[in-house]
Amino acid sequence: MLEIFKKVNPVSFLTNMWITKKEPVSLVHFVTNRCNARCSFCFIDFDNEEIFKDELSIDEINKLTKNLGKSLVNVNLTGGEPFARKDLINIAESYCRNTSIQSIYITTNGSLPDRVKTFAEHITKKYPYITLSISISIDDLPENHNKIRKIKGLFDKCIETYKLIEKIERVIPVVQVTVSEANYKNVKKIYFDLLNIYKVDSIKAVIVRDEGIYKTPTEDKRGILNSYNWITNKIIEDSKNGVLNNYDQNSAQGRLHFKKDTLMYKFIQKYYLKPFYQSHCPAGQLFGIIDSKGKIYACEILDKDCLGNLRDSKMNFMKIWNSEKNHKLRKFIKESKCHCSYECALAFNFTSNLRYQFSFLRSYLDF
Ligand code: SF4
Numbered sequence: 001m002l003e004i005f006k007k008v009n010p011v012s013f014l015t016n017m018w019i020t021k022k023e024p025v026s027l028v029h030f031v032t033n034r035c036n037a038r039c040s041f042c043f044i045d046f047d048n049e050e051i052f053k054d055e056l057s058i059d060e061i062n063k064l065t066k067n068l069g070k071s072l073v074n075v076n077l078t079g080g081e082p083f084a085r086k087d088l089i090n091i092a093e094s095y096c097r098n099t100s101i102q103s104i105y106i107t108t109n110g111s112l113p114d115r116v117k118t119f120a121e122h123i124t125k126k127y128p129y130i131t132l133s134i135s136i137s138i139d140d141l142p143e144n145h146n147k148i149r150k151i152k153g154l155f156d157k158c159i160e161t162y163k164l165i166e167k168i169e170r171v172i173p174v175v176q177v178t179v180s181e182a183n184y185k186n187v188k189k190i191y192f193d194l195l196n197i198y199k200v201d202s203i204k205a206v207i208v209r210d211e212g213i214y215k216t217p218t219e220d221k222r223g224i225l226n227s228y229n230w231i232t233n234k235i236i237e238d239s240k241n242g243v244l245n246n247y248d249q250n251s252a253q254g255r256l257h258f259k260k261d262t263l264m265y266k267f268i269q270k271y272y273l274k275p276f277y278q279s280h281c282p283a284g285q286l287f288g289i290i291d292s293k294g295k296i297y298a299c300e301i302l303d304k305d306c307l308g309n310l311r312d313s314k315m316n317f318m319k320i321w322n323s324e325k326n327h328k329l330r331k332f333i334k335e336s337k338c339h340c341s342y343e344c345a346l347a348f349n350f351t352s353n354l355r356y357q358f359s360f361l362r363s364y365l366d367f
């Protein structure tokens with residue numbers, strides 16, 4: 001049986017996923033905007049002091065997590081640097097206690113190895129049904145990576161974080177390379193050095209996105225895409241031949257994840273320079289965003305369309321999710337054939353769309 005059905009009812013889950021699409025299945029929760037790095041491509045406006053204030057408290061998060069419906073199976077805890085919050089364990093525990101999540105996905109800049117290790121050991125020991133993915137961002141080889149992120153010695157800390165957690169059961173450490181104008185000329189060397197020198201055997205890649213205050217320089221886009229194509233094709237090839245250990249090809253769950261990532265890589269390779277509509281996006285239905293101050297959005301891209309603030313709704317997420325405002329936004333997303341390459345929403349675009357289910361079934365059954 002799929003792991004996912006341990007805590008959710010399969011019939012109501014699949015009805016929501018494929019037909020009604022009324023409850024969130026996965027949420028991205030920006031727990032803080034604080035970060036000790038200063039990447040040039042970051043969407044956070046660090047000059048604006050206001051963005052660091054008024055983070056949701058643990059009490060507020062406890063109320064929020066009691067109002068997230070019955071279909072939530074995953075939460076992404078992100079930031080800023082999520083481990084900058086010393087109470088990140090309490091936040092994760094609140095989701096584990098009060099919702100039906102089966103997995104937690106965390107993105108970190110890797111600067112706080114001991115906090116990551118303590119977190120991973122605690123959560124997996126106390127909640128043995130949770131799979132914890134920890135994605136450590138590495139953009140380049142040591143000198144350049146430290147320069148891009150503006151933290152001395154950060155590359156070594158990232159590798160230390162990876163090594164500290166790779167042996168913990170049910171923790172999936174992944175090094176994530178964001179291909180951007182800062183590193184695209186160096187991507188092959190980064191990949192092979194990670195693999196051969198630093199003995200990292202779990203690597204994924206994303207392409208830099210225009211968001212917030214960041215805009216990709218037009219003259220670099222072709223080069224960025226070529227490097228993204230190379231690294232994602234290499235990841236697919238090396239995952240199949242066992243050089244990489246991103247996915248457990250012996251488990252149905254691992255094969256499904258591999259299929260989903262392959263579909264996303266292939267889609268973004270075609271989409272990046274010439275965007276096009278492929279299928280309906282379920283943002284605002286199955287997928288959504290909670291920002292650090294409690295504002296709710298359908299996705300990160302439609303950041304002008306705030307659906308409401310949890311603090312104005314007594315932390316009742318579902319009240320905002322089922323509001324007239326969200327119905328209008330869902331209608332807009334559908335009628336405008338809204339499309340983009342935002343990976344988090346894209347994953348649900350594929351998994352909730354009946355047209356891709358046969359190829360997922362083939363991966364699941366391995367034929
Ligand atoms: S590590 Fe992430 S949150 Fe921090 S500055 Fe860089 S991109 Fe922004």
Ligand code: SF4
Pocket residue numbers: 281282283298299300301302333338339340341342345346
């Ligand atoms: S297609 Fe992109 S911008 Fe449009 S709703 Fe989905 S995630 Fe948001």
